[in-house]
Amino acid sequence: MRLHLTLGVILLYFFLVGCGSIPQPFQKTTLNKSKLTLPIVSSSAGVVIKGIRGPIGxxxxxxxxAMAESLRKRGIIASSKWSNRLAFSLTANGYQQLHIDRAPELVVSWLLVNSNGxxxxxxxxxxxxxxEFWNQPSNKMFETVADTNADQIADWINPSPLISQKSSNSTxxxxxxxxxxxxSALYLFKATKAVLSNHGIQLVKNGKSDLTLKLIIKTRAIDSENHNIRLDWILKINKSRELGTVSQENVIETQLLIQTWDSLAKDIATGAVEGLMQLINQYNSTLSVDVPHRMQ
Incomplete structure (x- = not known):
């Protein structure tokens, strides 16, 4: 006997445009690179997981x-909020597989379709x-199930992560x-600290450091329901010499700016880390040539 579930997931690819900053779902563009020559990444994978239809809304x-959170932990730009006309769709049908000698399994078949069908x-x-998942599921159970499946999904849709290099212990x-x-300030610092720590980078608010990071946030009302938000991450050496700027821009629902930024900050930080790591890695590569490695 099978208890049929219907799951729906949408996979989204955000494209990096090298000619400058354009509105996109918190993806990064690297601008103002001073004297450094940075690698250009032509595209970056992202996943949008929308409300999956289940027995109860x-x-x-x-x-x-939960799935978006699990994928973010694995270095994939993932959210349960964003959509885009370039979206791929990842639809899923799931059911409960009963066994005589062991606990029931959740079996999910995933179908990946691009924007052209x-x-x-x-x-x-x-x-x-x-x-208890089958009768009284809780948020913690969803997190457990998502973590169990996320490795397989992450390896499938993004087998070669764009960022794999661990940087030396920069601060x-x-x-x-x-x-x-x-x-936003509280959660953006917390989320940025978390994603950078995965690459051997320590982010602090006070004390000595190798580099300085300044974040400028600008919001502009488009209408009663939407805002344009732009974030510029400016990385500097000794507070003066600018390494570069990673810019993000997107149109989001106004209510998301009013609500707690816990989830939104994670999406933003995950989208910015690739550009920041390019700048940091370039800085580290020049230390032995012409950049004195001094703590501020």
């Missing part, structure tokens, strides 16, 4: 949020959720974010 939203791949994942001091909306 909140079930789909909870699973989508062409099928790009099919994949099946299997996991064994806690028994970056992040300046206070002025005019930051809501609680």
């Amino acid at each position: 909140w079930v789909g939203d909870a699973f989508a949020k 062409d099928i790009k791949g099919i994949k099946e994942t299997r996991s064994t959720p806690p028994d 970056i001091r992040m300046l206070d974010i002025k005019n930051a909306p809501g609680d």
Whole structure:
């Protein structure tokens, strides 16, 4: 006997345009590179997981949020909020597979289709959720199930991560974010610290550092429901010599600016880390040539 579930997921690819900054879902463009020559990344994968339809409305939203969080932990730009006309779709059908000698499995078949309707791949994942998952699922259970499946999905859609180089133990001091909306300053620092630590970089608010990071946030109302938001991450040496700027820009719902920035900050930091790492790696590569390695 199978308990049929219907799951829906949408996969989104955001393209990096080398000629400058354009509105896109918190993807990075590297500008103002001073005297440094940086590698140009032609594109970067991103995933949008929208409300997955389940037996109850909140079930789909909870699973989508948990899966996005799990994929972000694995270095993939993932969100349960963004959409784009270039979106790929990753749809899924799941069911409960019963066994005589062991606990039931959650079997999910994933179908990947591009924006033109062409099928790009099919994949099946299997996991064994806690028994309570089938009757009284909780957010913690969704996180567990998402983590179980996320490795397989991440390796499938992004087998060769764009960032794999671990940097030497650099320290970056992040300046206070002025005019930051809501609680964005707190969560942006926390999220940026987390993503940089995965690459051997320590982010601090005070004390000695190799580099200084300044974040400028600008918001502009488009209409009663949407805002344009732009973020410029400016990385400097000794507070004066600018290494470069990573810029992000997107149109988002106004209510997201008012709500807590916990989830939004993670999306932003994950989207910015690739550009920041390019600048940091370039800086580290010049230390033995012409850049004195001094702590501020």
